[in-house]
Amino acid sequence: MSKSGRSARRTHAGAAVGNEDLHELLRKKLAELNEHAAGNSGEIPPDQLASVERLSRAIRLADEVKPPNRWPPVLALIVALLLVSVLILIRVRQTEVTLDLAVTEMSFTLPAEKPVIGRSGVTQFGVSGVEDLKISPEIIPEFSGVHNVKMIRLMASSNSISAGAINTSALIPPSGTKVWLGRADMPRSYRLSLKPPRKDARVALNAEAQGEVNIAAPDVLTRPGNFDLGKSGVTFSFGASDIMDMDFVLSGNSDLQFYAQVPIENLGLSRIEEFSVPGKSLVTPVSTVLNGTLHLESLKGEKLELRAGELIRFSDSKGRIESLKLEGDRITFKFHGQVSGMQTGEAGASRNLMPNLLEWLKARQPLSLVWGSSLFIYALIISTLRWYRSGT
Amino acid sequence: MTNRTHATCPCAWLICLMGISSPCIAANLGDVKCDPGLQPAGGNEVGYALRGERCEGLYVQEVSGGTLEVVSFTENFKAYKSPNDKPLLLEWPALGDTQVQVRACSLRRKLYYRMDTLRAQKPPSYLWPSDILSRLELRRDEIGLLAWTEQPLATGRRTIHLPVRVTPQESPASAQQNAVESYRVVLLSNVELQEVYITLCPLDSNGRPGKPIRKSSKLDYGFYPADRPITLHISFSELNGAPDGLYSLSVGAELKNGNPKNAAEVCFFHPRGTPRRQVDGGKP
Numbered sequence: 083m084s085k086s087g088r089s090a091r092r093t094h095a096g097a098a099v100g101n102e103d104l105h106e107l108l109r110k111k112l113a114e115l116n117e118h119a120a121g122n123s124g125e126i127p128p129d130q131l132a133s134v135e136r137l138s139r140a141i142r143l144a145d146e147v148k149p150p151n152r153w154p155p156v157l158a159l160i161v162a163l164l165l166v167s168v169l170i171l172i173r174v175r176q177t178e179v180t181l182d183l184a185v186t187e188m189s190f191t192l193p194a195e196k197p198v199i200g201r202s203g204v205t206q207f208g209v210s211g212v213e214d215l216k217i218s219p220e221i222i223p224e225f226s227g228v229h230n231v232k233m234i235r236l237m238a239s240s241n242s243i244s245a246g247a248i249n250t251s252a253l254i255p256p257s258g259t260k261v262w263l264g265r266a267d268m269p270r271s272y273r274l275s276l277k278p279p280r281k282d283a284r285v286a287l288n289a290e291a292q293g294e295v296n297i298a299a300p301d302v303l304t305r306p307g308n309f310d311l312g313k314s315g316v317t318f319s320f321g322a323s324d325i326m327d328m329d330f331v332l333s334g335n336s337d338l339q340f341y342a343q344v345p346i347e348n349l350g351l352s353r354i355e356e357f358s359v360p361g362k363s364l365v366t367p368v369s370t371v372l373n374g375t376l377h378l379e380s381l382k383g384e385k386l387e388l389r390a391g392e393l394i395r396f397s398d399s400k401g402r403i404e405s406l407k408l409e410g411d412r413i414t415f416k417f418h419g420q421v422s423g424m425q426t427g428e429a430g431a432s433r434n435l436m437p438n439l440l441e442w443l444k445a446r447q448p449l450s451l452v453w454g455s456s457l458f459i460y461a462l463i464i465s466t467l468r469w470y471r472s473g474t
Numbered sequence: 475m476t477n478r479t480h481a482t483c484p485c486a487w488l489i490c491l492m493g494i495s496s497p498c499i500a501a502n503l504g505d506v507k508c509d510p511g512l513q514p515a516g517g518n519e520v521g522y523a524l525r526g527e528r529c530e531g532l533y534v535q536e537v538s539g540g541t542l543e544v545v546s547f548t549e550n551f552k553a554y555k556s557p558n559d560k561p562l563l564l565e566w567p568a569l570g571d572t573q574v575q576v577r578a579c580s581l582r583r584k585l586y587y588r589m590d591t592l593r594a595q596k597p598p599s600y601l602w603p604s605d606i607l608s609r610l611e612l613r614r615d616e617i618g619l620l621a622w623t624e625q626p627l628a629t630g631r632r633t634i635h636l637p638v639r640v641t642p643q644e645s646p647a648s649a650q651q652n653a654v655e656s657y658r659v660v661l662l663s664n665v666e667l668q669e670v671y672i673t674l675c676p677l678d679s680n681g682r683p684g685k686p687i688r689k690s691s692k693l694d695y696g697f698y699p700a701d702r703p704i705t706l707h708i709s710f711s712e713l714n715g716a717p718d719g720l721y722s723l724s725v726g727a728e729l730k731n732g733n734p735k736n737a738a739e740v741c742f743f744h745p746r747g748t749p750r751r752q753v754d755g756g757k758p
Contacts, residue, residue, distance in 0.1 A: 208699055233699060233702060267729060275583075298695060327583070327701070
C-alpha cells in the first residue's frame with residue numbers, strides 16, 4: 083500500500099474519532115444549556131446558544147466529509163458476478179432437439195408396443211438367434227418336426243420361370259425392445275437386431291415367401307437348397323426371447339417401410355471398437371455419424387453441423403423418430419425429442435452441448451435478459467464510479 | 475496394432491503368445507493379470523475382475539469391424555445340462571512344460587464375458603468355479619473355450635492350441651459317454667460371410683505343413699451371419715500323418731462383397747492314440 087493511501091486512511095480514522103468527540107461535546111453543551119434554562123425560567127444566554135449552534139454546524143460539516151462505506155458496492159459487484167457465473171456455468175438438465183442425421187448404425191429402445199416397420203420386399207432375408215420357427219403350411223419336409231433351427235436364410239431365386247419373392251410382415255415388437263439398425267457391406271444390405279426387454283417377452287416377425295426360394299439352415303440342411311414354395315407361398319414365423327438378428331437385402335423397387343412418428347428412447351449413435359495390443363485391449367467408442375445437423379429447439383432452433391465421425395452421445399433421450407430411410411450406404415433419419423447429458427467428442431476431451439442458463443434465458447426470455455443485463459451494467463458503472471470517488 | 479473386431483473373445487493374449495516373447499505366459503502360476511483394457515461391467519458381482527486364480531466377468535464392450543477368429547477349440551460333446559454352481563472340469567492334453575493359458579468367452583450376442591487363467595502343464599486340468607456362469611445363465615454351448623501354450627518348433631516358438639474337454643465335476647462318467655470322437659471348432663466373424671474355407675494339414679517335426687487333409691474345403695452352410703458362432707467339426711479319424719501330433723488349421727472366408735478374409739492360423743495338438751486323457755490324474 084502507498085504512503086499516501088496509509089496517510090489518507092489515518093486521516094479518515096482521525097476524522098471519525100474527532101467527530102465522536104464533537105458529538106460528545108455537543109451533547110454536554112446541550113445538557114448544560116438545558117440545566118441553565120431550567121434554572122433561569124427558560125432563559126438561554128445568546129452567546130451560549132450561538133456557541134452550540136456553531137458546534138452543531140461544525141458536526142454537520144464534519145459528517146459531510148466522512149468517507150463513504152466501500153463495502154456495499156463491492157458486495158453488490160461480487161453478487162452480480164456470481165449470478166452471471168451461475169447463469170453461464172449451470173446447464174439446463176434437459177433440452178429439446180431435432181436431429182437430422184445420416185449414420186451407418188443406430189440403436190434405440192421402443193417404449194411402447196407400436197408398429198415400427200411395415201411390409202417390405204426383400205431379396206434375401208436371414209434370421210439368426212431364432213428360438214421358434216414355424217412354417218405354415220408345412221410343405222418343406224426337411225423342417226417337419228425340427229425344433230432346433232437357430233438360423234435360416236431365405237433368398238429369392240431370380241429364375242425367370244419361377245422367380246421367388248420374399249416380403250416381411252409388419253414388425254410390432256413388445257414395449258421395451260432394444261433395436262439396433264445398421265448397414266452391411268453390400269448395397270441395400272442391412273441388419274436389424276431386436277432384443278426383448280425381459281426373458282418372458284418375445285420378439286416375433288413373419289416373412290412370406292413365394293415361388294422358388296433358396297433356403298440355407300445349417301442346423302437342418304446339410305447344404306443350401308432350392309425349394310419351390312408355390313404361388314400361394316409359405317409363411318415363416320420367427321420368434322426369440324433373446325437377441326434376434328435379421329440380415330436383409332432390400333429388393334430393387336422396395337424401401338424399408340419405417341413408420342413415421344415412432345416413439346423411441348435411449349438413442350445411440352456410436353459403436354465401440356477394440357484394438358488389441360499384447361497384454362491388453364484398447365476400447366474406443368466410434369461415431370456412426372456420417373453427417374447431419376443438430377437443432378437446439380430450446381435455443382430457437384440454433385443449428386449445429388455434425389461432421390463425419392463426430393461423436394455425439396446422450397445420457398438420456400426420449401422422443402420420436404419422425405422419419406427413417408435406408409439409402410444405399412447410409413441410414414438417414416429425423417429425431418425430435420428431449421435429451422439430457424448431450425456431449426460431443428471422446429471422454430476426457432468432450433464438449434457439453436447442453437445449453438447453459440444464460441443461453442436458455444437469452445432464447446426464452448430476451449426482454450428479461452435485456453432488462454437484467456442493463457440493470458447489471460448500470461449498477462456496475464455506478465459502483466465503479468463510487469469506488470473511484472471514494473478513493474480520491 | 476491389430477484391429478480387433480469381435481466382441482466376445484479378444485485375442486490380445488493370443489497375439490502376445492504368437493509373438494516372439496511372451497510376458498503373459500512367463501508369469502508364475504497364479505500370477506494372472508487381468509486385461510487392463512477391459513472395463514468391468516455389471517458391478518462387483520459379475521464385473522471382469524481377479525477372482526482367485528482367474529480373471530472373470532463381464533466387461534463393457536461392443537465391437538465392430540471385420541475380424542474372423544477361432545474362439546473355441548474343444549472336444550466335441552453331446553449337449554448336456556450343466557448343474558448350477560458346480561465347478562466344471564477343464565482338461566487338455568499335456569504338452570511340454572510351459573504354462574497353459576486358458577480362456578473362456580461368451581458366444582451369446584452382446585454379452586461381453588471373459589475368463590482368463592494361467593495354469594501349469596501338470597496337472598493338465600483346471601477346476602473352473604461356475605458361480606459367474608450360473609449368474610449369467612450361460613449355457614455350455616454359449617461358451618467358447620481355448621487353451622494354448624508355447625512350444626519350440628524348428629527354429630522358433632509357436633503357439634500350440636490344446637483342445638479342451640469340459641465336464642461337470644461330479645459326473646465325469648456321463649461326460650465320457652457324451653464325448654464324440656471329434657473336435658468342435660467355433661469361429662466368429664463381425665461381418666456376414668459368403669463362404670468359409672478350411673485347410674487342415676499335419677505338421678512335421680520342423681513345423682512344416684505336410685499333405686493337406688482338407689484343402690480349402692468349403693463349409694457350404696449357406697448362411698454365416700455376423701456375430702453368430704460358426705461351428706465346424708474335425709473328426710479324430712481324419713487326423714493322421716503328424717509325427718508329433720501337431721496339425722495346422724487355416725480358416726479363410728469370402729465376405730459378402732467378395733473380398734477375402736483370413737483367420738490367424740491355429741496350430742493344435744492331437745495326441746496320437748486313444749484314450750487321450752490318461753495324463754497325471756485329472757484334478758488340479
